[in-house]
Amino acid sequence: xxxxxxxxxxxxxxxxxxxxxxxxxxxxxxxxxxxxxxxxxxxxxxxxxxxxxxxxxxxxxxxxxxxxxxxxxxxxxxxxxxxxxxxxxxxxxxxxxxxxxxxxxxxxxxxxxxxxxxxxxxxxxxxxxxxxxxxxxxxxxxxxxxxxxxxxxxxxxxxxxxxxxxxxxxxxxxxxxxxxxxxxxxxxxxxxxxxxxxxxxxxxxxxxxxxxxxxxxxxxxxxxxxxxxxxxxxxxxxxxxxxxxxxxxxxxxxxxxxxxxxxxxxxxxxxxxxxxxxxxxxxxxxxxxxxxxxxxxxxxxxxxxxxxxxxxxxxxxxxxxxxxxxxxxxxxxxxxxxxxxxxxxxxxxxxxxxxxxxxxxxxxxxxxxxxxxxxxxxxxxxxxxxxxxxxxxxxxxxxxxxxxxxx
Amino acid sequence: xxxxxxxxxxxxxxxxxxxxxxxxxxxxxxxxxxxxxxxxxxxxxxxxxxxxxxxxxxxxxxxxxxxxxxxxxxxxxxxxxxxxxxxxxxxxxxxxxxxxxxxxxxxxxxxxxxxxxxxxxxxxxxxxxxxxxxxxxxxxxxxxxxxxxxxxxxxxxxxxxxxxxxxxxxxxxxxxxxxxxxxxxxxxxxxxxxxxxxxxxxxxxxxxxxxxxxxxxxxxxxxxxxxxxxxxxxxxxxxxxxxxxxxxxxxxxxxxxxxxxxxxxxxxxxxxxxxxxxxxxxxxxxxxxxxxxxxxxxxxxxxxxxxxxxxxxxxx
Numbered sequence: 062x063x064x065x066x067x068x069x070x071x072x073x074x075x076x077x078x079x080x081x082x083x084x085x086x087x088x089x090x091x092x093x094x095x096x097x098x099x100x101x102x103x104x105x106x107x108x109x110x111x112x113x114x115x116x117x118x119x120x121x122x123x124x125x126x127x128x129x130x131x132x133x134x135x136x137x138x139x140x141x142x143x144x145x146x147x148x149x150x151x152x153x154x155x156x157x158x159x160x161x162x163x164x165x166x167x168x169x170x171x172x173x174x175x176x177x178x179x180x181x182x183x184x185x186x187x188x189x190x191x192x193x194x195x196x197x198x199x200x201x202x203x204x205x206x207x208x209x210x211x212x213x214x215x216x217x218x219x220x221x222x223x224x225x226x227x228x229x230x231x232x233x234x235x236x237x238x239x240x241x242x243x244x245x246x247x248x249x250x251x252x253x254x255x256x257x258x259x260x261x262x263x264x265x266x267x268x269x270x271x272x273x274x275x276x277x278x279x280x281x282x283x284x285x286x287x288x289x290x291x292x293x294x295x296x297x298x299x300x301x302x303x304x305x306x307x308x309x310x311x312x313x314x315x316x317x318x319x320x321x322x323x324x325x326x327x328x329x330x331x332x333x334x335x336x337x338x339x340x341x342x343x344x345x346x347x348x349x350x351x352x353x354x355x356x357x358x359x360x361x362x363x364x365x366x367x368x369x370x371x372x373x374x375x376x377x378x379x380x381x382x383x384x385x386x387x388x389x390x391x392x393x394x395x396x397x398x399x400x401x402x403x404x405x406x407x408x409x410x411x412x413x414x415x416x417x418x419x420x421x422x423x424x425x426x427x428x429x430x431x432x433x434x435x436x437x438x439x440x441x442x443x444x445x446x447x448x449x450x451x452x453x454x455x456x457x458x459x460x461x462x463x464x465x466x467x468x
Numbered sequence: 469x470x471x472x473x474x475x476x477x478x479x480x481x482x483x484x485x486x487x488x489x490x491x492x493x494x495x496x497x498x499x500x501x502x503x504x505x506x507x508x509x510x511x512x513x514x515x516x517x518x519x520x521x522x523x524x525x526x527x528x529x530x531x532x533x534x535x536x537x538x539x540x541x542x543x544x545x546x547x548x549x550x551x552x553x554x555x556x557x558x559x560x561x562x563x564x565x566x567x568x569x570x571x572x573x574x575x576x577x578x579x580x581x582x583x584x585x586x587x588x589x590x591x592x593x594x595x596x597x598x599x600x601x602x603x604x605x606x607x608x609x610x611x612x613x614x615x616x617x618x619x620x621x622x623x624x625x626x627x628x629x630x631x632x633x634x635x636x637x638x639x640x641x642x643x644x645x646x647x648x649x650x651x652x653x654x655x656x657x658x659x660x661x662x663x664x665x666x667x668x669x670x671x672x673x674x675x676x677x678x679x680x681x682x683x684x685x686x687x688x689x690x691x692x693x694x695x696x697x698x699x700x701x702x703x704x705x706x707x708x709x710x711x712x713x714x715x716x717x718x719x720x721x722x723x724x725x726x727x728x729x730x731x732x733x734x735x736x737x738x739x740x741x742x743x744x745x746x747x748x749x750x751x752x753x754x755x756x757x758x759x760x761x762x763x764x765x766x767x768x769x770x771x772x773x774x775x776x777x778x779x780x781x782x783x784x
Binding site: 272273285309335 | 470473477478480484602603606607609613615630632635704706745746750757758
């Protein structure tokens with residue numbers, strides 16, 4: 062009996078302590094970050110980490126989270142490796158070892174994010190991601206928030222956007238081509254473009270459509286067909302960096318320079334500093350790519366600070382989005398007046414930011430629908446100019462006007 | 469007309485890809501033909517050669533002096549580096565599971581041991597490169613890889629065949645190296661000792677040939693060839709630590725197609741694979757080009773199981 066009574070009092074004491082904990086001033090607030098920091102996606106993961114770290118430093122330098130007594134933000138970084146299985150283990154490690162995280166960020170590739178959020182959702186941790194797959198927010202989860210436009214919507218928005226840009230530059234494209242590998246992302250991106258009659262409303266005709274299995278040994282046969290069909294512009298969608306290099310070099314070799322045929326890529330790899338290193342700025346000049354986020358002329362100060370701090374040549378999509386994610390968590394905590402995962406998740410569902418962190422995302426507003434998708438998400442178009450990828454769309458925040466290739 | 473132009477352009481692509489594949493296969497066939505070692509690390513030795521070539525071109529050869537020839541000279545300078553590396557690998561590691569030191573083992577045991585050893589070596593090279601050099605791809609940027617000699621077809625004003633400068637020079641170098649190597653094996657004293665060690669190592673010892681040394685030289689030569697092929701490839705193809713995996717399957721298919729152990733056969737095996745890989749795109753969707761290789765591979769083995777040169781030239 063005595064033992065039972067002792068246990069009961071101990072439990073009551075612990076319970077009271079736990080209940081009173083939020084009322085006490087917190088010294089730190091933890092935000093989890095799961096990224097592939099080893100394996101083939103390590104470089105991209107590192108870029109994400111650097112963006113998030115910079116945001117944490119900025120918040121702490123400005124006095125931390127005021128709603129929680131100036132608590133400092135601590136980023137709990139976990140390497141998720143290079144497979145969904147390893148990512149899932151990393152998520153389990155995070156929620157068990159640091160169960161007091163108020164939110165989390167990650168995990169780069171959509172298949173990784175799907176694996177990680179299976180775990181974080183059960184633990185009730187609000188999770189923010191820039192992954193594009195619509196499946197991430199199609200599973201009825203309550204605590205997953207997607208700040209990028211989903212891949213299918215990006216594809217829908219791309220064609221009218223591209224045509225608007227061509228028109229602004231005085232071009233009127235009538236034909237287009239697709240050159241892509243058979244991986245998931247370009248297949249999803251181009252799916253609707255192939256539907257018979259789908260491009261009629263834009264006055265566009267698909268005249269060359271080539272799909273290959275990566276990696277290519279020689280881009281000659283593919284690009285030779287583009288040369289024969291002579292489309293007004295092409296969607297060039299290899300996902301492997303070596304294939305991008307081979308395709309661009311072959312195009313130049315056969316006279317399809319970027320000044321003569323507009324080429325449009327999609328996703329993160331075409332904006333990677335690695336591509337500049339292996340392809341050279343001459344090959345990239347004029348190449349455009351559609352992506353979910355990029356520094357605008359309004360965020361140039363942030364981008365310049367990032368490059369100075371990290372030594373990277375520019376601030377890529379992964380870095381600016383993850384900087385923004387940490388800032389959204391900060392705003393959510395300030396608005397909630399509490400630093401718990403439950404309050405943060407609840408606040409994120411009704412948050413409506415029009416300034417501050419909102420300016421870090423295309424659309425300039427942060428609010429989420431019932432699925433957790435950012436309502437105002439839009440695409441951006443970036444163009445390689447003199448060895449630097451610069452934002453050219455939307456025009457109102459573009460670093461400079463787009464240059465459209467003329468045949 | 470467009471088909472003729474595409475067919476000729478694809479043939480040019482097939483020949484240039486085939487020459488590189490051929491040289492890669494020659495390196496592998498040399499090691500197998502003389503040492504009977506199945507080297508799974510051959511693709512990773514090629515990867516090492518790619519990195520060495522970039523290092524030599526970036527830090528040893530001033531581009532202002534050598535101009536557009538820099539990448540090719542760098543590729544040639546890879547040979548002595550990789551020869552020494554290969555010799556040491558064979559002397560310290562491979563010889564434990566192959567040749568005379570493995571004579572006490574049964575043939576099956578020796579084969580299993582050397583298979584595992586070469587697989588282990590492949591993993592060490594890949595992950596070692598990952599740790600030392602990171603996962604970011606690296607490449608040489610040469611103006612030759614994006615420029616071509618244009619030959620008009622005279623059927624209209626537009627049609628032309630393009631000979632990529634880097635790939636064309638590479639193809640010529642690959643053929644020259646293969647011919648020189650064949651002459652070296654057939655005509656020189658060292659070459660004859662290698663063949664003797666391959667044919668009957670016991671008899672070779674009685675004839676005063678240092679069989680262990682012959683094996684080390686064979687492995688070093690095979691490594692040097694993988695290295696120079698990598699050095700030539702990196703002029704237009706980026707390298708990352710796992711690049712060898714994409715090529716080692718092609719190498720094995722080429723060696724088997726040509727006839728295991730035959731150097732001439734290996735070159736033609738590699739060439740066949742390059743041609744099939746590119747020419748198949750004229751008739752089947754491009755995404756099936758690698759499938760076409762193995763369909764042809766299986767078909768050839770069905771009608772000629774010993775490969776192209778398997779009977780006529782049994783060993784190097």
